[in-house]
Amino acid sequence: MKVLVVDDSKAMRMIVARTLKQAGISNLTTVEASNGLEALTVIADHKPHAVLCDWNMPEMKGIDLLKKLRADGNEILFGFVTSESSPEVRKEAEDAGAAFFIVKPFTPNAFEAALTPVLAH
Amino acid sequence: MCSNPLPTLNTVEKLIQCLLGNQVEARNSVPGPDLTKPHVVASYVDDASAVQRVLICELALANSMGAAISMIPSGVANEATKAGVIGENIEGNLSEVLNICVNLFTENAPDRLTFSNLQVCSPKNPAPALKQSVKYAVDIPRYIGGSMLAGSL
Numbered sequence: 001m002k003v004l005v006v007d008d009s010k011a012m013r014m015i016v017a018r019t020l021k022q023a024g025i026s027n028l029t030t031v032e033a034s035n036g037l038e039a040l041t042v043i044a045d046h047k048p049h050a051v052l053c054d055w056n057m058p059e060m061k062g063i064d065l066l067k068k069l070r071a072d073g074n075e076i077l078f079g080f081v082t083s084e085s086s087p088e089v090r091k092e093a094e095d096a097g098a099a100f101f102i103v104k105p106f107t108p109n110a111f112e113a114a115l116t117p118v119l120a121h
Numbered sequence: 122m123c124s125n126p127l128p129t130l131n132t133v134e135k136l137i138q139c140l141l142g143n144q145v146e147a148r149n150s151v152p153g154p155d156l157t158k159p160h161v162v163a164s165y166v167d168d169a170s171a172v173q174r175v176l177i178c179e180l181a182l183a184n185s186m187g188a189a190i191s192m193i194p195s196g197v198a199n200e201a202t203k204a205g206v207i208g209e210n211i212e213g214n215l216s217e218v219l220n221i222c223v224n225l226f227t228e229n230a231p232d233r234l235t236f237s238n239l240q241v242c243s244p245k246n247p248a249p250a251l252k253q254s255v256k257y258a259v260d261i262p263r264y265i266g267g268s269m270l271a272g273s274l
Binding site for chain 1: 221224
């Protein structure tokens with residue numbers, strides 16, 4: 001499974017990738033982008049199966065990336081990994097088509113709980 | 122006016138453990154960060170961009186947290202602290218740590234806050250005056266620990 005990790009923090013991209021492995025996601029490979037705009041290119045080039053995306057980033061925010069993908073007809077599995085935790089932000093994410101929402105800081109268990117149900121489909 | 126409470130010791134310890142490992146320990150601390158020396162001030166703003174909460178960390182602790190999240194050697198953090206700055210390779214990491222620390226102020230709380238920025242303050246460039254604060258000491262294995270405080274304006 002190829003997963004795109006989008007976060008403007010290099011350290012956080014590394015931690016998310018490590019946590020995905022710890023969560024037991026099988027046959028995992030990861031690709032990275034540091035903002036939404038860069039992610040659009042990576043998605044076109046690498047065709048990942050899923051996107052794990054930060055909310056607040058320069059150039060293009062995560063929610064704008066998700067809206068752009070859906071507007072273009074791309075139904076890729078998309079979830080947020082973010083320090084945002086308010087109900088309003090969660091609702092905006094769900095309304096835009098996010099499949100899961102993980103709040104930083106997180107544990108491998110949080111990844112497993114969020115990802116296992118959506119990966120089963 | 123933000124009504125979110127200041128974080129408890131348990132909340133602080135759990136969040137930092139989640140970021141930097143289960144061996145991290147936090148305890149209540151008096152007197153807290155030494156503001157006569159360089160220290161890092163992280164500001165958290167409401168939806169009107171007004172600063173409502175701050176985290177103030179001793180420079181050594183700030184460099185240690187920024188280094189520890191991506192396993193930058195402690196020596197790099199210590200050299201930056203000696204120079205009175207945030208390490209060049211550490212600042213991005215520290216921003217992410219402090220960004221995540223917004224949840225110290227928003228977990229189970231009514232008002233949305235977001236991390237705004239961090240700055241190095243000193244007596245010549247002091248942190249804002251606080252109405253209320255809670256102080257903690259944080260120990261990170263293999264790194265220099267230090268004091269921090271969470272405050273409301």
